[in-house]
Amino acid sequence: MTGPAADLTHAAYESPDIVALYARPDGLQKPEETLLAQLRPSLGTMDMLDIGVGGGRTTRHFAPLARTYLGVDYSAAMIAHCRLAFPSFRFAVADARHLGFAADESYDFVLFSYNGIDHLDRAERLTVLGEMRRVLKPGGLMVFSSHNSNYLPSIVDRFRFRIHSSVRETLRSLKWSSVFWAKNGLLQYRMPLASGRVHDGTHSFRSAALYYVRPDIGVAELRHLGMVDIACAGNESGEFLAGDDPRLRQDPNPWIYYMSRKPGRT
DSSP states (O other): OOTHHHHHHHHHHHSHHHHHHHTSOOOOOHHHHHHHHHHTTTGGGOEEEEESOTTTTTHHHHTTTSSEEEEEESOHHHHHHHHHHOTTSEEEEOOTTOOTTSOTTOEEEEEEOTTGGGGSOHHHHHHHHHHHHHHEEEEEEEEEEEEEGGGHHHHHHHTSOOOOSSHHHHHHHHHHHHHHHHHOTTHHHHOSOSEEEEOOOGGGGTSOOEEEEOHHHHHHHHHHTTOEEEEEEETTOOOOEETTOGGGGGOOSSEEEEEEEOSSOO
16 A cells, blocks of 8 residues: 555554554464464464554563564554564664565564554555565464454444434434545445455544445455465454365454464474
């Protein structure tokens, strides 16, 4: 993503109020809790790259356990906060599309959480996944989360104009419904959407559209990259399903965690 849309999103993540939002000590998502429990016995032998680290939500849980840890984000303000909040760990400003600082096969575990990859268009998304795969050691683990297009009907319903008992709330509903459809004018004709970009109201529409993808399509992208042992979990579930599980196509969760391995030694 380049041009005004990219500038808009970058400006949002540099703003103090958004940094403060992501700096809150929120816990892990349920799939992340499952992942941490599975990795806890071996994290001490793993070099970890945490992409899109934001305010350090995942840092506080994974970094103390990993052999080495590097958290990166393209927001300098987010990284400045992390360096103050977690002085014992390494952080750097970096773009996920260009992980040139990392040598091939240099990390055991690469995490890109909280749907950060969805700020990119499909071509850039595939570039990022390719970079994540490149820096993984053989047998290394890749995990990221992405918005689920199966959840879009709920997004549309959220912004449906409603008349409330309060004039203020009715006007508020009219305002946000108008903004939503002004930015997503053709969305109703694209539903059900297998994959594509949607302005879903993130940061009160202060950032650009996000990429939504159906889980089975996300799995297919990983297979195309040559990843193996693919498994998925909805953000509201701690259970990972095999990538070929037929239930994934209809999974209704707001976003999906994708876990896979680079072929090779484990």
